[in-house]
Amino acid sequence: MLEYRIDRRSGMATYLQIVHQTKQALRLGLLAPGDQLPTAREVVEATAINPNTVLKAYRELEREGLVEGRRGMGTFVRRSLGGAPADSPLRAELADWARRASAAGMERDDVAALFTSVLDQHFKGDDT
Amino acid sequence: MSTPILTGPRWVTVRQHRRVLWMLSAVVATSLAGVVALRGWAAYGADLYPSSPDGPLRSAMDVAGIGMLLLPLLVGAFVAGPMVARELESGTYRLALTQSSTPRAWLAAKITVASVAAVACSASLAGVYRLGWMPLNGTYQFHWADRGPYEATGTVIVAYYLLGVAVGALVGQLVRRTIAAMAVTGLATGLVMVVLGALRWSLLPVRTLTTPTAPGVPKLPRDALMMDLGLTTASGGRLPEGACFAHTRSMSQCPPDMNVTGWYVDYHPVTHYWPTQSIETAVVLVLAALAVRGAFAVLRKRHP
Amino acid sequence: MTDDPVIEATGLGVRYARRRGWALRDCSFRLPAHRVCALVGPNGAGKSTLLALAAGLLRPTEGTIGAPPREEMAYVGQDKPLYPQLTVDETLRMGRELNPGRWDAKSAERIVGEGGLDGSVRIRSLSGGQRTRVALALALGKRPRLLLLDEPMADLDPLARHRLMGALMADTADHGTSVVMSSHILAELEGACDHLLLVDGGRVRLSGAVDDLLAAHCLLTGPATAVADLAAHTVVESRTTGRQLTALARPHGTVDADTWQTAEPSLEEILLAHLRSPGAPALALAPATEAVGA
Numbered sequence: 174m175l176e177y178r179i180d181r182r183s184g185m186a187t188y189l190q191i192v193h194q195t196k197q198a199l200r201l202g203l204l205a206p207g208d209q210l211p212t213a214r215e216v217v218e219a220t221a222i223n224p225n226t227v228l229k230a231y232r233e234l235e236r237e238g239l240v241e242g243r244r245g246m247g248t249f250v251r252r253s254l255g256g257a258p259a260d261s262p263l264r265a266e267l268a269d270w271a272r273r274a275s276a277a278g279m280e281r282d283d284v285a286a287l288f289t290s291v292l293d294q295h296f297k298g299d300d301t
Numbered sequence: 302m303s304t305p306i307l308t309g310p311r312w313v314t315v316r317q318h319r320r321v322l323w324m325l326s327a328v329v330a331t332s333l334a335g336v337v338a339l340r341g342w343a344a345y346g347a348d349l350y351p352s353s354p355d356g357p358l359r360s361a362m363d364v365a366g367i368g369m370l371l372l373p374l375l376v377g378a379f380v381a382g383p384m385v386a387r388e389l390e391s392g393t394y395r396l397a398l399t400q401s402s403t404p405r406a407w408l409a410a411k412i413t414v415a416s417v418a419a420v421a422c423s424a425s426l427a428g429v430y431r432l433g434w435m436p437l438n439g440t441y442q443f444h445w446a447d448r449g450p451y452e453a454t455g456t457v458i459v460a461y462y463l464l465g466v467a468v469g470a471l472v473g474q475l476v477r478r479t480i481a482a483m484a485v486t487g488l489a490t491g492l493v494m495v496v497l498g499a500l501r502w503s504l505l506p507v508r509t510l511t512t513p514t515a516p517g518v519p520k521l522p523r524d525a526l527m528m529d530l531g532l533t534t535a536s537g538g539r540l541p542e543g544a545c546f547a548h549t550r551s552m553s554q555c556p557p558d559m560n561v562t563g564w565y566v567d568y569h570p571v572t573h574y575w576p577t578q579s580i581e582t583a584v585v586l587v588l589a590a591l592a593v594r595g596a597f598a599v600l601r602k603r604h605p
Numbered sequence: 606m607t608d609d610p611v612i613e614a615t616g617l618g619v620r621y622a623r624r625r626g627w628a629l630r631d632c633s634f635r636l637p638a639h640r641v642c643a644l645v646g647p648n649g650a651g652k653s654t655l656l657a658l659a660a661g662l663l664r665p666t667e668g669t670i671g672a673p674p675r676e677e678m679a680y681v682g683q684d685k686p687l688y689p690q691l692t693v694d695e696t697l698r699m700g701r702e703l704n705p706g707r708w709d710a711k712s713a714e715r716i717v718g719e720g721g722l723d724g725s726v727r728i729r730s731l732s733g734g735q736r737t738r739v740a741l742a743l744a745l746g747k748r749p750r751l752l753l754l755d756e757p758m759a760d761l762d763p764l765a766r767h768r769l770m771g772a773l774m775a776d777t778a779d780h781g782t783s784v785v786m787s788s789h790i791l792a793e794l795e796g797a798c799d800h801l802l803l804v805d806g807g808r809v810r811l812s813g814a815v816d817d818l819l820a821a822h823c824l825l826t827g828p829a830t831a832v833a834d835l836a837a838h839t840v841v842e843s844r845t846t847g848r849q850l851t852a853l854a855r856p857h858g859t860v861d862a863d864t865w866q867t868a869e870p871s872l873e874e875i876l877l878a879h880l881r882s883p884g885a886p887a888l889a890l891a892p893a894t895e896a897v898g899a
Contacts, residue, residue, distance in 0.1 A: 179796065184871070187796055214778040221770035222796045223641050224778035312702045316695055317688055392686045399660050399680040400703035401747070604661070 175204060175211060179220045187222055191230035199239065199254035210240060210248040310402050310410035314384075321379065322418055329425045335361065336433040343436060355436060362433045363442065366449025369430060369458060370494065372423070374487040377465025380415045382483035385473025404604040405597065412470050412593060419462035427458050439524065445574055446526040448498060455578040460585035465490045467592035474599045493588060497581055502528060504580045507567040514555060518542075519564050529567040535560040610635040611751050611783040612659055616668035619654050627807050628654045632668070634802060634812040634889060636785065638750075641777060643798035643815075644787035645876065651807045652787040653683060656755045659785070673751050676707065679744035683755040685736045689729035693722050693739055700746045713746030716772055734765035741769060745776050754786035758793045770797050791873055803876060810879050813890025815872060821890060822875050825852045827865040834861060841885040842878040853878040855888065 177194050179187055198204040213227040231248050234240045242248045274284050307315060315322065339358040385408075388394040398404045430453040437443040443450050452458050469486045476482035507528050512519040514532070521527055532540040532555070545555035555561040569577070617632040629651040636642050644652050657663040659672045660680035672678060687696060697717065701708040717724070720738040722731075728739065737757065744752055757773075758766045774797060777784055785802075788794050801818055803811035811818060822841070827834075829850040835843065838860070843852035853870055860867055870878075879885055 181792070181796055212778075214775050217774035217778050218771045220796075221767050221774055223799045224774060225640070225799045226796075227778075309702050309705065313688075313699050316691060316699070320690075392682055392684055393688060394686075395657075395660070395662055395680065395682045396686040396688075396743075397703075398662060399675065399678065400700075401676040401705070401707060402703045403675070603664070605664070 177211075177216055177220055179222055188226045188230040188233065191216075191227060192233050195230070195234055196239070196254055199250065202253065204250050204253070206250050206252055208250045210250070212247055310397075310406045311414055313397075314410045314414040318384065318414070321383075325418060325422045329422060329429065332365070332426065333429045333432075336365075336429050340433065340436065358433060359437060359440075359443075362430075362437060363449075365430055365433065366453055369426060369453040370449065372426070373419075373458075373461040373465040373494070374490050375465075376415070376419050376422075376462055377469040377486040377490045378483035380411065380466050380469025381473035381476070381486035382469075382479040384411050384415065385470060386477055386482035387479045389474065389477040390479055398604055404600055408470065408596060408600050412466060412596070415466040415469070416463055419466050420459055423459045423462040427453055427455075430454060444526070445524065445571060446502075446569065451574075455574070456582045457578055457585060460582045460589065461490070461494060464493060464585050464589040464592070467589035467596070468493075470596040471592045471599065474596060474603075493585070497584065501577055501581050502526070502569060504577055505569065505573050507569060509565055509567050511563050511565045513563045514561060517552070517564075519566050521566060521568055522570060524571040526569040526571075526573075527566060528569060529565075531565055532561045533563050533565045535562050539565065609638055610671075611638040611673065612636040612785070613671040614658075614668065615670075617655075617658065617665050617670055618667040619651075619658065619663065620666045627666075629658075629804075629807045632804075632807075632809045634809050635891070636783070636800065636802070636812075638783050639781045640800040640814075641774075641784040641798045642786070642800035642802055643791070643794040644785055644802045644804065645791050645794070646787075646789065646804035646810075647880065648789050650789075650804045652789075652804055653755050655804060656680070656753045656785065656787060659751075660753050673749075676704070677750040678753065679747045679749035679751075680753040681737075681740045681744050681755065681757060683759070685733075685740040687728045687736060687740060687743070690727065692725050692727050693717060693731075694724035696728060696739055696743060697724075697746065700743045704747045707748050709746050709748045712748070712776065713742040716742040716745060716776075719768070719772060734761050734769070737761060737765070737769060738772075741773065745773075745782075748780065749782060752782050752784045754784065756788055757786050758788065766793070773797075791876055795872060801872070803879060805880060806883065808887065809889070810885075810887050811875070811889075813888070817890045818875060818888070819869060819872060821855050821888065822870050823854055823856045823860065824868040824870045824874070825854055825856075825860065825865045826850070826868070831864050834864060839886060841875075842882045 175195065175198050177191050179190055181187075183190065185193075195204070195210065204210075210231065213224045213231070216222070216227045217224050231240065231242065235242060235248075239251060239254065240248050241251050271284065274287075279287075336358075339361050343355040343358045388397065394407075397407050434443060434450055434454060438445070438450075445451060445454070452461070465486070468489050469482075472486045472489065473482045476485055510519050510521065511533060518530065531542045532544055534540060540559070540561065542552070545559065545561060546552050548556050548559075613635045615633050617629060618627055619629040620627050632651075632655070644655065646652050654663065658665055658670050660678065661672070661675060662680070688699075691699065697710070697713050700713060701710060717739060720735060722735055722738065728736065731739065741754075741757070744754075758770065761769065773784070776782060786794060786798070799815050801811060801813065801815050802809060813821075825835070827850055829845045829848050832843075832845075832850060835852060835854060838857050839855040841853045841855065843850060843854075845851075853874065
C-alpha cells in the first residue's frame, strides 16, 4: 500500500503533497484501478497530520475523477494516469537521454533546468 | 478491597493512600499486642518486680495517653497535607477535577475515606487503651478525669479524630502548601483540644459539699474530681482555703471577725463523666461539621 | 456545513489576585467543532489560562466562556498531572472509575500498549514521553467531545512527538474529536492543526481556519514610493530596505499587479509579523471566511 511522505519544509501545502504523490504512484503504475488508498486514519497515524488534510486531498483526487470514495469501505482508484509506467519505453528513452547528458558533461542542475524549460514549452498552463 | 462501596473517587482515594491505611491497621494491631503483653506481665510478673509489677504497663499507658491525644493532630495533618494540599500544590487536582465525577465527589471521597479510617482507628485504639487502663483505673494519673484517660476512654476521642479530618479538609484547600497546611491543621486541631480541655469541667454545674469548720477539710465521695475548696462566710461569701491560716497559723481555726461558717468544696462526681463526654463530643462534632461545610463552600467557590 | 462552536468566548478576562494586571482580557472567539486548533503565542501570553478556563478549572473575572460539560471534555495540563504512586494499570482503572458509562477501555489500552508500556510500572518511574502517553490515554479513554492539551509535545523527543501526534490524529479521525492544543512553537503543531488561535499579551490576535488565514494575508513587495497604495489594505507589518518596500497585509480588493509583486506567506510568517507588530489589528475569521470584527 501507498505510504505518503510529508515534507514540512517543502513549502507545498500538505494536501497537495498527498495529491502529487498519489498521482506519481498512478503514473508509475504503483497504483492500479481497483486498488485501495490508505484510510485517513492510517495516513494520519503514520504522518501525524490533520485528518481533514487527507480528506481534502482525497476529495481533490475524487474531483479529478482519479479515485472514488465508497461509503464505509474506503477510497479506491478509478483510473490510472498517463502512459508512462515504471517500465515503459518512454522512461527507457528518458533514462538513455539522461545518460547522454551526463556523458556530455552536464551537471544535475543544468539537466533539470533544460528539462523544465522543455516541459514549460510543451505543457503550457498545465501545472499538475 | 473491591466491595461495591469502593467505587469511583473513593476507589481512587483508597488506592492513593492505601499505604497509610495499612499503617494505621498495623498501629492498632501492634498496640493491642503490646497492651496484652504488658497486662500479662503485670499479672504474672509479680515475682520479678514484687514492688511494682504494673510499672511497665504504667509507663506504656502514660505514653499511650499522649499518643492518643496527638493522633487526631496527625490524622488532620495527613488529610490537610498529603490528601488535599498536595493535590493543589502538585497540580494533580487538575486531573481529578476534569473527570466526569464532580469536584464535590472528589472532596467528599477524601473526607469519607479519612473519616471511616479515623473512626475505625480511634474506636479500636480507644478499646485497646481501655484494656490497658482498666487495671490502673483510679490510680495516680489514671483517674477518670485526668487528661489522657478522660479522652482516650470516651467518645470525645472519636470526635477529635473527625475534627482533625474536617479541619484538614478545610485548611488543605485554603493553605495549598503541603507542609504549611499540615502545620496549620495540627495547630488548629490542637488548639481546639486545649481550649475544650480547659473548658470541659465548666460544662456541667459542680456539686458543692459544705461542712462545719471544726473537723477539718470535708471528705469527698470516692472518685470525685475536686474543683475548688475554700471557706464559706455567714454572709454567703467565699474565701480561699488559706484565709484563716494567714491569721491563726491553722487551717480550721478562724478569727471570729471573719464570720467563717465552714468549708465548702466544689466537685464533679464520677457520674458527670458520660454527660461531660456527651456534651464535649457534641461540641466537637458541631465544629467538625462547620469545618466540612466550610471546606465544601471553598470548593464550590473555586470549582462550581 | 455549519459547525456549532465547541468553545465560544465573549469578552473573556482573567485577573489573578496575586499578580498585577490581566492575564487575559477582552477575548472573544468561536472554535468550530471537529477541528484541531493550534493555540499559539509566546510564553506567558495567556494560553494556559485560556485552556484552564475552557476546562472549568478557573473562573473568569469577566465575560463568559461556553464549553462542553465536564463529562464531555478532557484536559491534559502542561506538566501531565498523574498520581505518581499509582501504576499504569491503576491509572487506567481510575479513568474507568471516574468516568462511569463513558470509559473506552480499548482505546485507552491501545494507546498505552502502542507505547510498549508495562501496566504494572508506577507512574513515578516513567519517562516524559511515557507519562504523556498515559495522560493522553486517560484523556482519550474518556471519549471526549473536546480535548484540551496544554503544551502536549513539550519536552518530548522528535520520535515520541511524531508517534503521539499520530495517535492523537488517528483518534480524531475515528471519532471526530475537537482538539485544542497549545504551544509556543508553531512548528510542533503545524500540519496537525487546521484552525488557529493566536494569543499575545492576553488578547486574541488571530482566529480562524488555517486556510482562511493564509488566504486573507498577502506578502507585497514593491517600490517604497508606492507606499500610499497600501492605505487601501490592512497592513500588519511593513519594512523599507533602500528603495524596496516589503509588507504583510490583508488585501481589500485587488492589488495593482504592475506595481506590487505578491506572494502567499507561510503561517509562520503571518504569526511572526503579528508578534512583531503588537499594534496590528486583530482578525477573527468565522468558518465561512467572513470577517466578524477586524
